[in-house]
Amino acid sequence: MAVTLAPGRTALPRRPRQDTRRFSPGRIAAWIYLGVIVLATLFPFYWILRTALSNNYKLATDPSSPLPVGFTWGAFERALGIASTAEAQAQGGSGASLDIALYLRNSLIYASVQTALIVLFSACAAYAFSRLHWRGRDLVFNVLISALMVPGVFTLLPNFVLVKDLGLTNTFAGLILPGGLFQAFTLFFLRQFMLGLSSEVEEAAIIDGAGPLRIFLRIILPMSSAPLATVSLLMFVNAWNDYFWPLLITNGQNVQPLTLALGVFKQSSPQAAPDWAGLMAAALIAALPMLLLFIAFGKRVVNSIGFSGLK
Amino acid sequence: MVVTSQGNPTTPVPPPSAAVATTATRPGRPRTVRKPGRHTPTRSAAARRRDLPAALLLIFPAVAGFAVFFAYPTLRGIYLSFTDFHVLTPPHWVGLANFREMSGDDVFWHSLLVTVYFVVLSVCFGTLISLVTAVVLHRVARSSVLRGVILLPFLISNVIAALVWQWMLDPQLGVVNIVLRHLTGHSILFFGSGGWAIPSLAAISVWKWMGYYALLIFAGLQTIPPTIYEAGRVDGASEVQMFRRLTVPLLRPILVMVVVLTVINSFQVFDIVQVTTRGGPANASNVLQMYIFDKAFRQFDFGYAATLSLALFALLITVTFTQLRLARAGESDLN
Numbered sequence: 001m002a003v004t005l006a007p008g009r010t011a012l013p014r015r016p017r018q019d020t021r022r023f024s025p026g027r028i029a030a031w032i033y034l035g036v037i038v039l040a041t042l043f044p045f046y047w048i049l050r051t052a053l054s055n056n057y058k059l060a061t062d063p064s065s066p067l068p069v070g071f072t073w074g075a076f077e078r079a080l081g082i083a084s085t086a087e088a089q090a091q092g093g094s095g096a097s098l099d100i101a102l103y104l105r106n107s108l109i110y111a112s113v114q115t116a117l118i119v120l121f122s123a124c125a126a127y128a129f130s131r132l133h134w135r136g137r138d139l140v141f142n143v144l145i146s147a148l149m150v151p152g153v154f155t156l157l158p159n160f161v162l163v164k165d166l167g168l169t170n171t172f173a174g175l176i177l178p179g180g181l182f183q184a185f186t187l188f189f190l191r192q193f194m195l196g197l198s199s200e201v202e203e204a205a206i207i208d209g210a211g212p213l214r215i216f217l218r219i220i221l222p223m224s225s226a227p228l229a230t231v232s233l234l235m236f237v238n239a240w241n242d243y244f245w246p247l248l249i250t251n252g253q254n255v256q257p258l259t260l261a262l263g264v265f266k267q268s269s270p271q272a273a274p275d276w277a278g279l280m281a282a283a284l285i286a287a288l289p290m291l292l293l294f295i296a297f298g299k300r301v302v303n304s305i306g307f308s309g310l311k
Numbered sequence: 312m313v314v315t316s317q318g319n320p321t322t323p324v325p326p327p328s329a330a331v332a333t334t335a336t337r338p339g340r341p342r343t344v345r346k347p348g349r350h351t352p353t354r355s356a357a358a359r360r361r362d363l364p365a366a367l368l369l370i371f372p373a374v375a376g377f378a379v380f381f382a383y384p385t386l387r388g389i390y391l392s393f394t395d396f397h398v399l400t401p402p403h404w405v406g407l408a409n410f411r412e413m414s415g416d417d418v419f420w421h422s423l424l425v426t427v428y429f430v431v432l433s434v435c436f437g438t439l440i441s442l443v444t445a446v447v448l449h450r451v452a453r454s455s456v457l458r459g460v461i462l463l464p465f466l467i468s469n470v471i472a473a474l475v476w477q478w479m480l481d482p483q484l485g486v487v488n489i490v491l492r493h494l495t496g497h498s499i500l501f502f503g504s505g506g507w508a509i510p511s512l513a514a515i516s517v518w519k520w521m522g523y524y525a526l527l528i529f530a531g532l533q534t535i536p537p538t539i540y541e542a543g544r545v546d547g548a549s550e551v552q553m554f555r556r557l558t559v560p561l562l563r564p565i566l567v568m569v570v571v572l573t574v575i576n577s578f579q580v581f582d583i584v585q586v587t588t589r590g591g592p593a594n595a596s597n598v599l600q601m602y603i604f605d606k607a608f609r610q611f612d613f614g615y616a617a618t619l620s621l622a623l624f625a626l627l628i629t630v631t632f633t634q635l636r637l638a639r640a641g642e643s644d645l646n
Contacts, residue, residue, distance in 0.1 A: 026550055030451040037444055041461050041522065044475045047486060051478065063484040125373035128366040135363075140370070144377050150385055153579045153600055154624045157607055157616055158384035158391065161398070181376020212365035241468030243582040248608070259470045263586055276478050283471045290466040298459045301466075302526060 052076065052281035059276060075281035099253060100261070100285060107257040107286075110175055110246070111239035117180035119232050123224065126190035127216045131202065141191070147184040153244070160248045174249050179239070186231050193227040194220060230300055237290055258286045391617035398611050409618035419619065421594055422602040423626075425509060429598060430577040432513035437573050438566065441521050445528035446558060450550070458529065461522035472519045473586040477502065480511060502588050505595035512596060515583050520576070524569045531565035532558070567638040571631055578627055599623050 051059070055070030062069050080100050128134075129141045159178050168174030197220065205215050221228075243259045250256045262282055294301060392409055396402035413419055448457060464472060479485050480501040488498035501511040535558070543553045559566070581600040584590060590597035590605070597605075599619065607616035 027451055030447045033443065034447050034452055034457070037440075037521075038457065038460055040518070041463060044472075044479060044518075045463065047479055048475050060484055064486055064489040121372040121376070124369040128369040132362040132366045132369075134366045137366070140374070144373065147377065147381050149628065150381075151575060151579055151624055151627050153581070153603075154388055154620050155381060155384040157603075157613065157620060158388040159380060161387070161391075161613070162380070162384060164398075178376075178380040181379075182373045182381060187373060212362055213368075216365075216369070237466060241470075243468065243470055243585075247585075259468045262470050262474060276481075276484070279474060280478065283474055287467045287471055291463075294459070294463070294466050299455065302455060302458050302462060 048280045048284050048287075051277055052284050054277050056275050056277040075275075075277035076285075078275070078278040079282040079285060100258070100282060102253055103256060103258040103261040104285070106253075106255055107240060107259070109172060110242075110257050111236050113172070114176045114180045114239045115232050115235045117176065118183055118186055118235055119228060121181055122183065122186035122190050122231070123221065123228060124216070125187055126194050127220055129187070130191045130194035131197075131199075131215070131220060132212055144182070145184055145188055147182075148188070156244060156248065159245075163249060168249075170250050170252055170255050172255060175246060175255060179245070183235075186235065189231055190224065190227060193224060197223055226300075229297070230303075233293065233297055233301055236293070240290060262286060388617050388620060391614055392621045394614045394617075396614040396617070398613055402614060405614070409615050412615065413618055413622065418594065418597070418602060419622075422597045422599050425595070425597060426578060426580070426599045429509050429513050429516075429580060430574055432510060433516050433577040434570055434573045436513065437517045437520060437524060438570055440517065441524035441569065442528055442562075442566065444521065444525040445532060446554060448525065448529055449532040458526060461525055463522065464519045465523040467519075469519065469582040470586050472515055473583040476511070476515045476518070477587050502596075503592055505592055508588055508592065508596040512580070512583055512587065515587075516577065516580065520573070524573070527569055528562065528565055531562050535561050563638065567634065571634050574630055574634065575627060578623065578630075 050066070050068050052075050053068035053071055053073070055072050055074060058070035125144075129137060163169055163174040163178070166174070168177075201219055201223075202215055205219060210218070240257075241259060242257070246255075246257050246260050250260065253261070262279070391402060393404060393406060394402035395405045395408070444461065448454075448461075479487050482488055482498055482500050482503065485501075487501075492498050499507060501507045539557055539561070540553060543557055548556065579600055580598050581604065584596055584598055584601050585604070588596045590601045600623070603616050603619045603623070606612045606619060
């Protein structure tokens with residue numbers, strides 16, 4: 001544990017609290033600890049950037065240099081498939097091209113369509129389970145929520161067999177549908193929020209003769225915009241970074257998302273030294289959309305994590 | 312030491328709606344918290360009948376998704392574990408043969424052991440580092456920028472995390488090994504030696520999830536009223552004492568949740584293994600999920616893979632329930 005206070009502190013005459021709090025050894029230790037954590041968190045990100053801007057051949061000559069070795073944009077050109085094979089091999093690339101634009105497109109389709117569907121359907125169901133009154137409501141909800149108990153990996157194999165039987169392997173439909181209709185977490189999260197909304201506006205609308213669907217679209221959805229944005233963001237990050245399910249379902253570059261392509265890129269030169277510079281450039285391109293989203297909505301993500309945790 | 316408080320301290324498990332109000336919604340909006348399942352008095356039975364068609368329409372996609380892609384696969388997975396099934400031919404019933412094979416399968420027991428080792432490392436180090444980080448963020452450095460920074464690894468995929476660490480831990484060119492050679496004269500084959508493979512993978516996992524769990528714990532810390540610490544300070548408690556006697560007991564529900572989540576996630580570890588070691592060297596990092604994947608997609612032995620999945624499922628349920636039970640048994644010191 002890092003935090004300790006100077007012994008015998010209580011015996012000392014009271015100094016102004018500011019001093020004791022700003023310069024106690026415990027606080028210094030805490031800041032040092034925090035510095036180490038931040039460094040350990042950020043260093044790999046810097047190393048990705050530094051490697052991606054290096055010449056892969058020259059990396060071996062000065063592997064510990066904190067700055068890029070033989071600065072070049074070549075790795076990004078290789079990753080984006082705009083370097084010629086000769087150029088790529090001259091810089092220690094494998095010559096295997098990676099059509100990253102196509103994979104980016106696939107990732108974008110997968111993540112955005114799945115997010116849109118799951119958030120829409122979860123919001124509809126959450127409204128029915130929180131604001132409408134009907135026989136058996138809570139029973140049905142509890143049955144659905146039991147899905148939280150089953151680990152995700154258990155349904156992967158049977159789902160693969162199912163998608164295969166439906167003839168949907170290597171299609172966006174097969175990739176998106178299983179996670180696009182129902183996820184226990186999003187349903188739970190949105191219902192929890194909607195239960196807490198006050199019913200005054202709703203009751204006024206009922207007196208004015210509005211039906212349940214109109215109330216949902218005109219009142220409840222607009223009131224839920226904050227949690228809808230939060231859950232959309234979480235779902236998007238999840239789908240963007242998903243690996244296992246696409247690995248089972250897709251095999252061609254027409255559907256494969258970027259996470260899978262990175263693995264392929266790495267194994268494209270098993271005998272030779274891997275093209276680390278190209279790999280890191282590709283990894284950076286793959287991570288960039290998430291980092292940009294985070295810069296745009298950072299506060300919301302940070303807060304949503306506390307929110308989702310306190311079930 | 313005793314916490315003297317006027318009135319009652321907050322309950323250890325914050326009601327979800329209260330937590331929501333503190334973190335995710337705009338403050339200052341009036342909220343009436345209603346108990347789920349209670350009908351508002353203004354609604355008549357007739358109104359409830361009118362709700363039913365709309366409700367059925369609205370829940371249809373979710374219920375369909377649950378039935379087709381969740382309930383049916385779960386039941387089918389259980390059924391397949393009693394069959395011999397190689398994808399191309401229809402499954403045929405073999406009773407308990409798969410389970411008998413599993414109990415005598417050395418690779419399975421070894422992979423179970425390896426997985427448990429990974430889980431223990433991830434839980435111990437992950438929870439400890441997250442907890443200390445959260446407390447330091449809460450007591451010393453309240454900056455949302457710092458909180459954003461430690462969350463960065465959570466945003467990148469496991470694949471990228473695994474790739475960058477594999478590069479940094481590379482035996483010849485990896486920066487970690489270069490530093491090690493400077494300090495000790497030796498480099499370590501992190502992914503190439505049996506002893507180091509699992510600890511290296513656990514380190515990647517801890518690095519990726521630490522910020523996320525630290526923020527969960529931080530959210531829990533924010534629900535502890537500062538008056539409790541004031542009281543502690545008046546009683547002359549040191550920071551360490553306050554951490555041990557106040558923070559940890561009050562955080563118990565959140566800590567339990569973090570441990571449970573870490574266990575559930577760690578038992579299902581797959582992608583970082585697939586990208587780095589593929590279960591090697593010599594099965595040293597052949598975690599359960601990797602073994603299941605191998606059985607299903609390299610040997611096309613789906614029946615046996617389903618049996619292994621069922622074993623993992625049973626294991627997870629047991630571990631989770633045990634943890635929750637143990638946690639509940641220890642909740643008495645909270646008031």
